[in-house]
Amino acid sequence: MEKPRIGVYVCWCGTNIAKMVDVEAVADEIGRLPNVVISKNYKYMCSDPGQDLIVKDIKEHQLNRVVVSACSPRIHELTFRKALEKAGLNPYLFEMANIREQDSWVHTDRAEATKKAKSLVAAAVNRVNFHEPLDARTVDINPSTLIIGGGIAGMTAALEIANAGKTVYLVEKSKDLGGNAAKLDLTFPYLTSAQQLMKPLIKSVKSNKNIILFLGTEVKEIFGYIGNFETTVKDEGKDTKLNFGNIIVATGLRPSNAAKIANYGYGKIPDVITSLEFEEMLNKGKIAKKDGSEPKNVAIIHCVGSRNKDYHEYCSRTCCLTALKYANQLRAALPTTNIYELYADMRAMGKGCEELYAATSRQHVMFMMFDQQNDLPKIKQAKGKDYSMLIELNEKLSGEAIEVPADMVILMNGMEAHENAKEIAHAVGISMCGNSFYIEKHPKLDPVATTTNGVYIVGGCQGPKDIPDSVSQARAAAARIMGIMAKGSVTVEVTTACVNEDICCGCQTCIKVCPYTAISFNDEKKVSVVNEILCKGCGTCGSACPTGAIRSRHFTDQQIISQIEGLMSMSLSLEMQLEQQEV
Amino acid sequence: MSQRVDPTLVLEIEKFGKGTWNECFHCGNCTAVCPLTEQGFLFPRKGYRALQMGLKDTITSSVEPWLCYYCGDCSSTCPRDANPGETMMILRRYLTSVYDWTGLSKKFYTSHFWEFFAIIFIGIITIFLLLFANTAGIITTLTADGGVMLDKMFPHDLIEKGDWTMAVIVAGLLITNIMRMWWKTVVKDKTVKVKFFSYFTEAWNLVVHFATQVKFNKCEGKNYWLWHWLLMSGYVLMFTMIVVYLPWFQTDKIYNWYEPQRILGYYATFGLMFGLVAVFIGRFKKNNEKFKFSHITDWLFIIMLILTTITGILVHIFRINGMVAATYYSYIIHLAILVPMIMIEVPFSKWSHLAYRPFAVYFAAIKKASKK
Numbered sequence: 011m012e013k014p015r016i017g018v019y020v021c022w023c024g025t026n027i028a029k030m031v032d033v034e035a036v037a038d039e040i041g042r043l044p045n046v047v048i049s050k051n052y053k054y055m056c057s058d059p060g061q062d063l064i065v066k067d068i069k070e071h072q073l074n075r076v077v078v079s080a081c082s083p084r085i086h087e088l089t090f091r092k093a094l095e096k097a098g099l100n101p102y103l104f105e106m107a108n109i110r111e112q113d114s115w116v117h118t119d120r121a122e123a124t125k126k127a128k129s130l131v132a133a134a135v136n137r138v139n140f141h142e143p144l145d146a147r148t149v150d151i152n153p154s155t156l157i158i159g160g161g162i163a164g165m166t167a168a169l170e171i172a173n174a175g176k177t178v179y180l181v182e183k184s185k186d187l188g189g190n191a192a193k194l195d196l197t198f199p200y201l202t203s204a205q206q207l208m209k210p211l212i213k214s215v216k217s218n219k220n221i222i223l224f225l226g227t228e229v230k231e232i233f234g235y236i237g238n239f240e241t242t243v244k245d246e247g248k249d250t251k252l253n254f255g256n257i258i259v260a261t262g263l264r265p266s267n268a269a270k271i272a273n274y275g276y277g278k279i280p281d282v283i284t285s286l287e288f289e290e291m292l293n294k295g296k297i298a299k300k301d302g303s304e305p306k307n308v309a310i311i312h313c314v315g316s317r318n319k320d321y322h323e324y325c326s327r328t329c330c331l332t333a334l335k336y337a338n339q340l341r342a343a344l345p346t347t348n349i350y351e352l353y354a355d356m357r358a359m360g361k362g363c364e365e366l367y368a369a370t371s372r373q374h375v376m377f378m379m380f381d382q383q384n385d386l387p388k389i390k391q392a393k394g395k396d397y398s399m400l401i402e403l404n405e406k407l408s409g410e411a412i413e414v415p416a417d418m419v420i421l422m423n424g425m426e427a428h429e430n431a432k433e434i435a436h437a438v439g440i441s442m443c444g445n446s447f448y449i450e451k452h453p454k455l456d457p458v459a460t461t462t463n464g465v466y467i468v469g470g471c472q473g474p475k476d477i478p479d480s481v482s483q484a485r486a487a488a489a490r491i492m493g494i495m496a497k498g499s500v501t502v503e504v505t506t507a508c509v510n511e512d513i514c515c516g517c518q519t520c521i522k523v524c525p526y527t528a529i530s531f532n533d534e535k536k537v538s539v540v541n542e543i544l545c546k547g548c549g550t551c552g553s554a555c556p557t558g559a560i561r562s563r564h565f566t567d568q569q570i571i572s573q574i575e576g577l578m579s580m581s582l583s584l585e586m587q588l589e590q591q592e593v
Numbered sequence: 594m595s596q597r598v599d600p601t602l603v604l605e606i607e608k609f610g611k612g613t614w615n616e617c618f619h620c621g622n623c624t625a626v627c628p629l630t631e632q633g634f635l636f637p638r639k640g641y642r643a644l645q646m647g648l649k650d651t652i653t654s655s656v657e658p659w660l661c662y663y664c665g666d667c668s669s670t671c672p673r674d675a676n677p678g679e680t681m682m683i684l685r686r687y688l689t690s691v692y693d694w695t696g697l698s699k700k701f702y703t704s705h706f707w708e709f710f711a712i713i714f715i716g717i718i719t720i721f722l723l724l725f726a727n728t729a730g731i732i733t734t735l736t737a738d739g740g741v742m743l744d745k746m747f748p749h750d751l752i753e754k755g756d757w758t759m760a761v762i763v764a765g766l767l768i769t770n771i772m773r774m775w776w777k778t779v780v781k782d783k784t785v786k787v788k789f790f791s792y793f794t795e796a797w798n799l800v801v802h803f804a805t806q807v808k809f810n811k812c813e814g815k816n817y818w819l820w821h822w823l824l825m826s827g828y829v830l831m832f833t834m835i836v837v838y839l840p841w842f843q844t845d846k847i848y849n850w851y852e853p854q855r856i857l858g859y860y861a862t863f864g865l866m867f868g869l870v871a872v873f874i875g876r877f878k879k880n881n882e883k884f885k886f887s888h889i890t891d892w893l894f895i896i897m898l899i900l901t902t903i904t905g906i907l908v909h910i911f912r913i914n915g916m917v918a919a920t921y922y923s924y925i926i927h928l929a930i931l932v933p934m935i936m937i938e939v940p941f942s943k944w945s946h947l948a949y950r951p952f953a954v955y956f957a958a959i960k961k962a963s964k965k
Contacts, residue, residue, distance in 0.1 A: 348600040348601075349600075350598070350600075371615040371616075372615050374600065374603075374604075376598060376600050376645070376646060376647070377645075378598070378646065402595055405646065407619045407642050408639070408642040408643060408646055408648065408651075409639075410595075410596055410643075410646075410648060410651065411595040411596070412595050412596050412597070412598050412646065412648070413595040413596070413597050413598070414597075414598050415597065415598075
């Protein structure tokens, strides 16, 4: 290996760093370290002149390692890696020391902060000595896509991709397309027909020659990685092998079990029904009690099984608006019936939704508020004119204990993940939150991708949501996939783990700890093998390996130990300097 | 014991004045700005909520609507334009009908036909009774000091009999209704057990608040207390003089300006006219929250009282100037407006607040004293 020639650049970040850290002193001190050829400070390293400074120095001084001490690598590591590439150096021969977030921003003593900056930069310098050039790798993308789930999100994504001329395998567990949205009568907030949305959609999915449908089929296991996935599905009794480059998970959600809440007596009291059961009535065009007669007092209870630590803590998002929709439909169908909305908090956010709430409140609907955390209403059977139940509750806005007569109660039961959510998660290699909803790559900036490249989550499987949000996500995922397809190939992570087969004892500990199912066992050689495309370079296997056979690229033991040594030795030498001064 | 909600109560109360009750989202600003609300007697939001939910017992057992003098701060502060002040007004009308055992109050409040029919009917009866009392016909002879012999045409002993009959009927109705108010707001209120002695220790409230309406002064609107008090004192003074002291007040003698008959009469007239004109202009221009909404009964009350006052002034002018026929007819018209106004407005309608409001203050004081 050629002798390292390191260039160090200490950034002021305007006054962000310079105000609290003596950047000149840092650059001077670091300049004395072995292998450091030049050490400079500059006002804005990330600016074009700052980057040009690095490029120029690499060429002039034949630098082969670069350290920039500035902000967090999350912000500018890529910027400087590109500068290295521009100068003809491998971008991994670079290290960043964070002296802003981890130093100048969080300290108030300038001398101490400067000392810390010296230590941090020294650590980076020590580490960069051992950096190795790593080469980026690309994989080709299979232009077919697998979509799991034939609800509104899955179908929308399928059409989007199929209409661009690419093949889609659409796998649906049930015998019919449409999912939950197909069971609805009207949609909120504009009270338009769900069937008018769904029927043409289903028809175009079925007639699209680029969409290959597998109804009544479940996906069990998926192998491969972005660009080259494969699975086997049962189609009309025979196994069909599918190859595809990307996956969209659109498995949706299901209504929670209302019988779990004892207070509401679902399953025991005849005219206590769930929202989907009421939706069926609306679809049939007749709102009727079990005895066939029209209800005279209809109570709608919100937040059933939602927002309560005993059931689900999250908000199911669509129930409030659905309940308001019911009030409107009830009022239209039964003008003289009393309508009661028993709610915990009215959550009518979204375009047109608050307006629906306001309009509903003018429809002679009585709204009552209860305590969802500690004091749920209780339904008791009773006999009386036009009612068969009395709902007892402590109404929060009036502070009164009241009873509501009802002969029909609609429970707005919340939505929850499917019982087999975990199996799907395992099959596609994505993770779930505590509520069994799939986790997106970034909750704000990357909401449809997952940490597994090539796998996207759309619609209700990611969390309860309404039709517009599901459709937006579906189209977003489709657009992402088509972007990758258009490129034809994708760069994959290079900071992966690799196994030294001579040292591996075949204990398979690494296989158990790998969160990305990226390691498999080679039975012939009796050693672990890392699939470098699935590997994210998290390092879990490396730290678990008892023999030290696994090496994490760019995070080798040598690199990390030298980084620690650099940190400690600088701290030590600074202390010694200080003592000498005092003497 | 839980109270049953009743979605139809809103429809019932809506007949007493149209509200915007779905607008309220219970921020509580109205109660926060109200200068009269206090712990234990929170309004207007609480009453508003009871109305939305149809909690009839809560509404009928509350004195709170009567504690409100309608300064309108709540309505002008309301972020939703839900008009809490007017809602208190509507609740007062509704409660008046709830206290009234005859059921006539509800009829007068909710039906124009009943209201106008009753006024015209009582007016015609009054005219007939006056013609019956007027055995002497129109006496053209003037008194020594040049006045009309009004007391000879309509002898005060006969008119006084009529006055007292009217007063007894009105008082009987009002007293029984107050008893019902007491029953509903004090006895039936399960939140408080009233101590018997507090009826006596708190009795001063009734007298003070009837006579002064001092609480109105707490409302931050300028001068409302003053004109309201002038109107009230003028009315009460005139009522007392024409009912209790008629033989002293209605004579054929023309008094000097400094004698009490004239001074008191002029004061009462001034108080009435001042207050009435202020209210009339206010309601006409809707220049204040409290005047923004005018129910038909609000207008009728003002117009009838203005007409009564004006005809009263005319009787006085015609009489002292010896204008016989004018005095004769204006006197008949004066009473034909005055009698139905008192018979309808005092026990059944807007005027009843002169009794219910001080009693509400009294009952509230009793409840407060009993809670200590």
